[in-house]
Amino acid sequence: MADTETFTFIDLDAHSGHLFNNGSWRAARGGVRTVSEPATGAVLREAAIANTVDMGEAIAGAHAAQPGWAALSPRDRSSVLLRAVQWLQRHGEELALAIARETGGIVAKGQREVKEAMALCQVAAGLPMQAQGSVLPSTPGRLSLARRMPRGVVGVITPFNFPLILGIRSVAPALALGNAVVLKPDPRTPFSGGIIMAEAFRHAGLPEGVLQMLPGDAEAGEVLVSDPRVAMIAFTGSPGVGRRIGELAGRHLKKVSLELGGANNLIILDDADVDAAASAAAFGAWFHQGQICMASNRIIVHESLAEALKRRLVAKALALPVGDGASGKVALGPMIDKRQLERFDTLVKDTVRAGANLEAGGTYNGLCYKPTVLSGVKPGMRSFDEEPFGPLVNLITFRTDEEAVELANSSQGGLASAVIGRDVARAMAIGERLNAGMVHINDQTVNNDCTNPFGGTGLGGNGSAMGGPADIEEYTRWQWMTVKSAPPSFPF
Known part of the structure; x- marks a missing residue:
């Protein structure tokens, strides 16, 4: 597909029925599904539906690309996030309208999604530039370090209601901290929840394979949650599906971040x-x-x-x-x-x-x-x-x-x-x-600043799942390293 800044996102023939796999758009083996505008019933596009083979290939590609991405300098990773912000800003008006049409929202809701997506990328761009660990107390002659390391491949599963915000709030920090991402948006909102992010990061120069985008159903989702090459799952959705993902992830000893529902x-x-x-x-x-x-x-x-x-x-x-x-x-x-x-x-x-x-x-x-x-x-x-x-x-x-x-x-x-x-x-x-x-x-309940830990209790999820200072904790793991100038003598 030609890389052009004059691409019109309302006319999505170029993406219709395609997955974003290893840096390019290709047809899904699982077929396609019609996406209609909720307000009018007009057909907007065909959503690609990934099957288990599609998902397995995407995971393999992300797993292969992640080490090279993590090896880039913090400034280089940060720059990719900032270029994604610029791309979102350039196309903000038409993106907002397309989001409104696909999700059934008012235009102000679409504008809010684009604005918050830019803010989330800006916040994420600062993460690689922060201290990534601590120097620990140790014995003389030994340096003891606790450092944050990328988890590897992060699977992100998102819903239909605020698909751009609820996807990019995990995708952006996970990428910024050196992970590769496999994104599975809701097939009802493939543009808002997937295509926008794929195009933003493609234009921003993200290396091929580091972000994979595959709309799909539960079958593809279970592959993503179960595959041993995926180190973490970030899920936003219903408590019922969250429980299922928690059970599967626990069986495979994976890190899981759940943001669910409940009473407000x-x-x-x-x-x-x-x-x-x-x-x-x-x-x-x-x-x-x-x-x-x-x-x-x-x-x-x-x-x-x-x-x-x-x-x-x-x-x-x-x-x-x-x-x-x-x-x-x-x-x-x-x-x-x-x-x-x-x-x-x-x-x-x-x-x-x-x-x-x-x-x-x-x-x-x-x-x-x-x-x-x-x-x-x-x-x-x-x-x-x-x-x-x-x-x-x-x-x-x-x-x-x-x-x-x-x-x-x-x-x-x-x-x-x-x-x-x-x-x-x-x-x-x-x-x-x-x-x-x-x-x-002295406010109502719908609030988010993009710099705050975001999560709930019980049916709300498993704590402050993402956002602000919680992102480094969520999308990296600890590694302890000690350094001595020479090996000591041991009594064996």
Whole structure:
């Protein structure tokens, strides 16, 4: 394929049905699958579907290329990441629109993905220039070093909702620290989750084989997780699939980084500004149709503010336009596909049958689900106990701070929580008791600065899985080295 800066990413015939394998684009042995625009049903492209042979070859190529990449100077690796940033910036406008079309997001969501991808590459570019170990105390005449070494080949498996961000946040630091990467994006979003990264790093001069990109199904994923040449798996997705990957990786004694789902709680105290709280709750619950791992699933509001908050959220739900996100005329776009929409709709209906009140929404047109408000939600109802992954506000009331904490912590874990209230000390005291990997005071739950450790507890994953200071720990391993000027004498 010609290397040209005039390549139009909306017209993807050059990549349609192709894998990125050892520096070039080739057809997948596993065939292709049609990718349609969620908002309109228009065919966007054909996604390559890697089979087990494709995956095995990609792993072999990455394994062969990794030592040479790791041997490059830190400055050289850093420069590749910075050139990738420049390429993303040059093509940012059309990339954002293409992401919006493929993922069903609004254009601002696509712009956010490109902007965050650039920031993640910039942060990663600084990693090779940091100290890579420590000098340890030792006996006289011996130098003792603990140094960070690349893990080798890192497998990255990513979902459909924010595919560029959730892929590049692992791909960029893993590459920067001297690893090769095999990336398996969701076949529903091969462009946003794979093609963009492959092209960015190809244009940036990444050596052939260091990044392999193969959309595929569970069969290809199991090969990636099980192959002994892959030292680590970084996975973002559902708790069910995360458990399966954790089991397989554990069987092969691999490092695994899991960022999953669970419940995210937004607590609104009785001294909160109700207008500000309603705005935060609406954004946290409905942005990108609630298809965000950090979405504000549970709005836990003091009973004295519950009615006022409900009125404001219902008014917002009725006013927010829903439709084709790429049109620039709506606030919410479509859900990713029919299966996701039907699962969410069933969850809403089951919750109402269990006794919750449907205050707004609960209907859809095509794949566009209206922003929905449920009140009277309680533990034991599906939308309280499960991650909705749809545009849903669950209103849950409390009387005391103790009760608010108990409600928030009555889950199997989650990523983010937030507390809104004028008394910051009180809000912080509540936040410190929340069982979440990330806590925000006077904000909603959807936050990420690209420089922070990112992860959760329980169903949220296995800790601060990636981001900021956690990246060096995640994508490198320790090696102890000692040095003496000459071998000593031993009593044998």
